[in-house]
Amino acid sequence: MNPFEALSRWWITAAAVVITAILLSPFYWVLLGSFMTPAELFATHIVLIPTHWAVGNWSEAWTRLWPHVRNSLIVSAATSIGTLLFTAPTAYSVNWLKPRGRQALFSFMLVTQMLPAIVFVIPLFIVFSKINLVNTLFGLILADMTFTIPFALIMLSAYMKDLPYELVEAALVDGASQLRAFFMVVLPVTLPGLITVGIFSFLIPWGDLIFALSLITEGGLQPLTLELYKAVGQYGIDWAFLLPGSVLTAIPAVLFVIGASRFILAGVTRGAIK
């Protein structure tokens, strides 16, 4: 339904572009601001384009952040893969093999979505302290998976529901085992869903602060978000470091949105509307 039937689509395009630009203007500020000196950033009059591009902000931030970027990459990739390993067979089984107790499992997943992070953070901190998982990336991965697994199972279930089960039956008739059918038929057919869920299961730990803040106190193991969080406060705010760092943190999300917006759109709306 076109809201402005009288107007040409060029006017609607113009309106949409202007509105999008306004809504994204905070990104404009952080992006160009990351190339400004603090003096320019917070001058009396607003500076829209940096007069001298302070590329040094970026190279210094990158040098300081690289070890933390690496930690974040390890944790996010492992969380994403782990989440898919745990949830893909479960989502398939729950939808098509109908194990008993599947309703209970699914309801429990929904309930955990309602619980605030603090419900998990405190027990995990206490228990992990006792079994020496505090200050390990493995502990952080396990903790992040408490966020991603319920969410991934709910989202993947919506994809698995659409699986044409005749394909699996055909494979079974041809003598394949359930396990083989799962790998050869189910996984390839639901690949778009797996990719979408995998992306989200990567981005959630990538942006996590609360678990890293509570479980990782050792500087060398801290992920990107925590290093940037620490840059605020102690000696005032080092904007020349904080702004490029903040942009850097958003890069995977931006890349995924540009590369896979169709997948993301389908994934999000599927889960909530069905």
Add this chain to the structure above:
Amino acid sequence: MPYLFILPCVLFCLILLLYPVIYSLTLSFRQATVDTFVSGDMPFNGLTQYQAALADPVFWRAVIDTVLFAFFSILFQFSIGFLLALLFQANFPLKNVCLALLLIPWVSPVLTAANIFKGLFNEAGPINQIGHLIGLGPIPWLANPAYAFPATIVANIWIGFPFNFILLYAGMRSIPPDVYEAARIDGAHYWQRVAKITLPMLKPVSVAVLMLGTIYTVKVFDLVWIMTGGGPANATHLLSTYAYQVGFSLLNFGEAAAIATLMVLLVLLLNLVQLLLRRA
């Protein structure tokens, strides 16, 4: 075989989801402070933690602020999302580009948004720079509790509007076009069609969006923790940041767990209120 497929996931859920939830609940009835935590025996002391939390004025302020934070965040996220969704029902060039770009605030890490808004609301930042152009003096947005709290809401609206937008957008797309066409032939204006067709037919999606919005907004932690840390003078705490402070700064895990339990009750209560409002 069905059970083999779900076994790893079920084990994970029992050990890392169910056990912590039960642990948190029992912890709320125990005295778990620095001393008892180190010695390892955390003695039961009934409702003491709950009484301590309920007697604390900061707790009640955090309750009220959590509700206000959720209410205003969702009100604006939903309204902006709804209007955008209406605009995007038309087909126009660059539509998919704009749509993808508008998702960025939502998929980006909260830390990025929090730091951006910390800068925008800086006393010498762009918002005051623009204010200066029209002759306003600098406003200490984040240093003054009266401004800091709305500033965090503005940031949260920005993070959350895309989620409302895409869900409402998809919901609107699933309304059959002939319904609109029939109304148009009968002479209904655009806004009449929105009010009489879009709104009622979108109700199931709107309900889902509002429910999820409530759940997500009550959980917000990073944004406020980074932007204000609950300060100045404990004036911008949400229950999430307050519970975290009690737990990890004051090292009173028992009381933090009690606040966590009360938070869950608040989420249930808010959803119940919404349910009753819909019935009425």
